Amino acid sequence: MEEIDKLSSENKSLFPGLAIFENDYAHALIHLAWYREDKKRFLVFGMVELFPAEFPPPEPSGKMSLSTINFGRQHDLNIQRVVISSKDALSWYLECRNTSITIPAAFGEKLAGKALQTSPLAEEPSWSHLITSNDLPFHCWSVVRAHHLIQENVPEEISKLFTSTEIICWLKDKLFFDLQNYQEWKGSLHLIAPNPVFRLFHQRLGITENGFESSDCHIEPRAGRDLAALDLYLSERHPTGIVSFCRKEITEPYFSLPHVEHTEKVxxxxxxxxxxxxxxxxxxxxxxxxxxQSNLITGKKIVNVPDNRGESYEVPQLSAASSGIVGEREPASPITSHLRKHEAMRKRRKESERLGQKWFHGNQEEATIFVRELIKNAKRRVFIVDPYFATVELFSFAFATSRSEIEVVILTAAKDNLMNKDRADSNRDAGEVLLSQVQAYRQNGKIKVFVMTGSPPAVHDRFLVVDNDVWLSGNSLHTIGKRAGTMIKLPCPDEVAKNLENILTSDRVKPLEQWVLDRRSNKGIELESSERKDSSQ
Structure with a gap:
């Protein structure tokens, strides 16, 4: 405690309870991105980046703007970075946390004090704690301490920006990270405090002549800082758990910590x-x-594709030149490889279970029951995309919902399906039969059927959307389980579901009722034309 009191008296905390002290940082760079709609402004992204005291003042940047005239005449997107003292930057961040976000005076007289609108901000972690992180995408430091103010639901004015590819690319270029890929940071504000005590900690594997292993460590303090009151905690891990754990008080920049045996992970x-x-x-x-392994290009193979496009392509031909291993050829303990191999296999099996990977072959009943269970457990929506969906599948699958309020949307195809004779009623077209059954059994659920017109239909694969999950099936529902095929839950379903919905609303898709009426009309015209032709003969 005496050592902590001594440190604190020499370097006072800037704010009560906050582990940021007067001598830690001299300057700060405030990054702000905002969207303007006439006189209203909305926070897109912000960051207070503190610079350790040994650094000179960072370079600011003038205001960069992108016109968003598609959203309105006086609408634009702006990014600017200004330099202020670390104390003023922290004061501004605390004001944003405690009240509302306004643009600091350093951004110029025209912008100073302008409010940046947000939805309610949640903090992570609770103030005055800081979280230590090594994987934040929006700064160039390695490990930092950070605090975050996050909008769980950004205003609609911000959401609409990310429907524009131009805006997404512009923000990525100016912010140096992709907000579209890190959507949790949209409309957020951050405090970034790089390590004020040391620049780097480097660790390498040391091996003695006798084969004993260790962590050889180097820690480099920042200018004017010492390594007092620093502890290193190091754990050594084997495939089955932790084999050792030690604490080392750091008193010098170079030191070694011995390992128990052949080192696995540290x-x-x-x-x-x-x-x-x-x-x-x-x-x-x-x-x-x-x-x-190195290879030599010994020639090339030219492949001509026998189609109407006259396509051809080249493939380089390789031959092995040399190969080798730099370093150890075998691990010290063969049992380690054995354990790691089975651990990797177990992880792959677990991942396949998480994704619901299913292999069906020769057992249609098993496959049918599996799909019905997925539909039965739906809580919000069911969307079936299958170019060969018809009357049999309506009864086998679409009516399997257990909640009457759920709407089942079906996207099927005309060619080679609804235009053919129905599999259950061979005297009528499949489209006619499907429409009559949907109308006759409306009490069994809210069913909406849409038809992909044209040849070929817009979608080839088969998809089943249940709530937030999207399943991909190699087989159509009417043959699933008969022939070998796989069904799997997609790991990133949102984009696929969005694309399917875009196809559903495209001009190549019609509601089943409209498609049947159009087909009847076309058949009537064809029949009338044929009758006139016969009478003229």
Whole structure:
């Protein structure tokens, strides 16, 4: 406690309870991106980036703007970065947290004090704690301490910006990360505090002549800082768990920590009595060997595709020239490879179970029951996309919902399906039979059927959307399980579901009722034309 009191008296905290002190940072760069609609402004992204005291002032940037005239005449997107003192930057961040977000005075007289509208902000973590992170996408430091103000639901004015590819690309280019890919950070504000005590911690594998292994460590303090009151916690992991754990008080920049035996993975954390966790890394392995193989291009193969396009392409022909291994050829313990191999196999099986990977072959009943269960458990929506969906599938699958309020949307195809004779009623077209059954059994659920026109239909694959999940099936529902095929839940369903909905609303798709009426009309015209032709003869 005496050591902590001494440190605190020499370097006072800027704000009560916050582990950021007067001598830690001199300057800060405030990054702000906002969207303007006439006189209203909305926060797109913001960051207070503190710079350790050894750094000179960072370079600001003038205001960069992108006209968004498609959304309105006086609508634009803006990004600007300004330099202020670290104390003023922290004061501004606290004002944003406690009241509302306004543009700081350093952004110029015309912008100073203008409000940036947001939905309610949630903080992560609770103030005055800071979270230590090594994977935030919007800064160039390695490990930082951070605090976040996050909008769970951004205003519609911000959401609509991300319907424009031009805006998405412009923001990515100016912010140096992709907000579309990190949607949780839309409309957010962040405090970023890089490590104020040391620049880097480097760890390498040390091996003695006797084969004993260790972590050889180097820590580099920042200018004017010492390594007092820093502790390194290091754990050594084997496939089945932690084999050792140790604490080392850091008193010098170079030191070694012995390992128990052949090193598998090492995890470390550096803790300061004054600052908390300053650095950490999840368990990683040391690079012991590199296997390489070089090839020579000995020629090329030209392939001509026998189609109407006259397409051809080239493939380089390779032959092995040399190969080898730099470093260890075999691990010290063969049992380690054995354990890691089975661990990897188990992870793959677990991932396939998470994605619902199913292989069906020769058992249509099993496949049918599986799909029905998915539909039965739906809570919000069911969307079936199958170019060969007809009357039999309506009864076999679409009526399997257990909640009467759920709407079942079906997207099927005309060619080679609804235009053919029905499989259940061979005297009538499949489209006619399907429409009559949907109308006759409306009490069995809310069913809407749409038809892909044209040849070929817009969708080839078969999809089943249940609530937020999208399943991909190799077989159509009327043959699923008969022939070998796979069904799997897609790991990133949102984009696929959106694309399917876009196809559903395209001009190549008609409601079943309209498609049947159009087909009847066309048949009538054809019949009338045929009768006139016969009478003229």
């Amino acid at each position: 995890e470390y954390l550096i803790h300061s009595k004054q600052y908390g966790v300053l650095d950490w890394h999840e368990p990683v392995s040391f690079l012991r060997s590199i296997q390489f």
